[in-house]
Amino acid sequence: MTGPQSENEAGVQPEGVLSDPDELLFRQVHPLWCSDGVPSSQAFGPTKKDEGKLSITRSSLTTAMDAYINYTTVQGLASAGVWGITVGEAAAVELKCFDDPQPDIPAHGYVDFGDLPRRQAQRKAQVLVAKARSRGCLYSLT
Amino acid sequence: VTTSEDEFVRLCLSGGRFEAEGMPVEVLAELVAYRELVIGVAKELFRQQHPQRQRLPSGFTDRLQLRLRVIERGSVVPVLERMRSVGVGVLPFGDDFVSDEFTMARNLIEDAVAAVVAGTDIPADFPRSALVLFNGLGQTLRVGETIELQSSRLSAGVKYTREVGRQLVLLERSTFQDEVRDIGRVWEVDSHRMTCALQLRLGPSSPITAPLDELTFEPIKEALAPNGQGPPLHIIGLGVFDSTRGLLRLDAIHDVSRVEDPADLEAVDSRLDELEGLRGGWLDGYGAAPTPPALRSARRIVAELLGLEVPKPRLYPTPDGGVQAEWTAGESEINVTFNSDGTPLLVAVDIDSGEANEVTNVEPGEIARFVRRFA
Numbered sequence: 001m002t003g004p005q006s007e008n009e010a011g012v013q014p015e016g017v018l019s020d021p022d023e024l025l026f027r028q029v030h031p032l033w034c035s036d037g038v039p040s041s042q043a044f045g046p047t048k049k050d051e052g053k054l055s056i057t058r059s060s061l062t063t064a065m066d067a068y069i070n071y072t073t074v075q076g077l078a079s080a081g082v083w084g085i086t087v088g089e090a091a092a093v094e095l096k097c098f099d100d101p102q103p104d105i106p107a108h109g110y111v112d113f114g115d116l117p118r119r120q121a122q123r124k125a126q127v128l129v130a131k132a133r134s135r136g137c138l139y140s141l142t
Numbered sequence: 143v144t145t146s147e148d149e150f151v152r153l154c155l156s157g158g159r160f161e162a163e164g165m166p167v168e169v170l171a172e173l174v175a176y177r178e179l180v181i182g183v184a185k186e187l188f189r190q191q192h193p194q195r196q197r198l199p200s201g202f203t204d205r206l207q208l209r210l211r212v213i214e215r216g217s218v219v220p221v222l223e224r225m226r227s228v229g230v231g232v233l234p235f236g237d238d239f240v241s242d243e244f245t246m247a248r249n250l251i252e253d254a255v256a257a258v259v260a261g262t263d264i265p266a267d268f269p270r271s272a273l274v275l276f277n278g279l280g281q282t283l284r285v286g287e288t289i290e291l292q293s294s295r296l297s298a299g300v301k302y303t304r305e306v307g308r309q310l311v312l313l314e315r316s317t318f319q320d321e322v323r324d325i326g327r328v329w330e331v332d333s334h335r336m337t338c339a340l341q342l343r344l345g346p347s348s349p350i351t352a353p354l355d356e357l358t359f360e361p362i363k364e365a366l367a368p369n370g371q372g373p374p375l376h377i378i379g380l381g382v383f384d385s386t387r388g389l390l391r392l393d394a395i396h397d398v399s400r401v402e403d404p405a406d407l408e409a410v411d412s413r414l415d416e417l418e419g420l421r422g423g424w425l426d427g428y429g430a431a432p433t434p435p436a437l438r439s440a441r442r443i444v445a446e447l448l449g450l451e452v453p454k455p456r457l458y459p460t461p462d463g464g465v466q467a468e469w470t471a472g473e474s475e476i477n478v479t480f481n482s483d484g485t486p487l488l489v490a491v492d493i494d495s496g497e498a499n500e501v502t503n504v505e506p507g508e509i510a511r512f513v514r515r516f517a
Binding site for chain 2 (some may be wrong): 030032033035036038040041042047048049077078095119122124126127129130131133
């Protein structure tokens, strides 16, 4: 892959692409990436282990609270809370979002950063986190 | 009356602050330091060549009259010209510059710098006792800034940095001098000896000594409290470093000022202490622990930024062993990543347009300008 998936020559969207620009996508933020209740831009960009796919859960299939409970109890991972961006906000920085259900996470999806160079991915993450911050924390235990 | 001049050297200053318009005034000290280095090496050359003489000839140092007439562009290039004669009707040294000690000193300095850069031995005829004089050259240079020594004998200039100077000094000494910018608390003041003991935030675990003068005595004395519990101070001075043990003492204090908001500084230190305690795997089994260079760089630069009245940033670990500082300023997101080797990278993004600026090896002053520009 040379970049985020794009439409094919016939103009057909790739399989699984999310098309509703208003759909909210939930993102779990690691506690160390939350300082004074503010998430880091790093939480909205992929790390090396993500291979360009930033995991999210879809608001059309679950709630922020259920996404949080699944993440922390079923998957046993740490989260300071749930923040969100929309499919349209990702598209505004030229990123597509995909449905990607997993056995334990039926609402799973991802924002596709492809193999963008790290610094380019960071810039997009800085834009996305600003959108998420302006929306505020959607769910947390505190 | 000076009669004519020859170009002696061009000091091409590049990187960091020198990429902006104009020449920072404080860097003029480098021209003085360069002259003192040339004179110091020339004196030693004379002594080598005249072992029977106990003193230098009268007026020896006056033979080197350097003038700054031009500052060329690209990045900043002060051109030092050497006056051919000095005084009224007196030609104390003739006009043959080619073989005199000062020209030889200039050439040897260039060759010594080139040798260190290339990883080879410095010229055998470079007077070893003069190596300590490199302490003075480059004290105002910051990370990423260089002085390229360019004289007409060279086809290409040789690049001098603080690190090159440090290596040259350490060829002969076990210690070297370098600028210290830190925050400290006062533990002792000895008004009889005019010295003090300071516990520096980035320094060794025990207080170090520093001399006082008429200007620094009062502000240091006012910050003295039992057990170093007085208010923190911004300290700029000249430190003496050991190649293995780090900072040993201060040889001078150039500036002292109160930390404006100690609570912000304490919050930053508390957060960085928390990040310092992280172990590998902190990010759901991944993520390297923040490295000492990254933490040190973050502590130093963030503290300087607070002194420049930049708002306290949010601080986060990065999976690569770095530390990231983040500011929201108006419609811009500004990140400074202190990489695992300590080098800072600034990325500022306009949220509306997506337009981005990147600066590698960014200095605190430049970060402050970015945050203020977009706030």
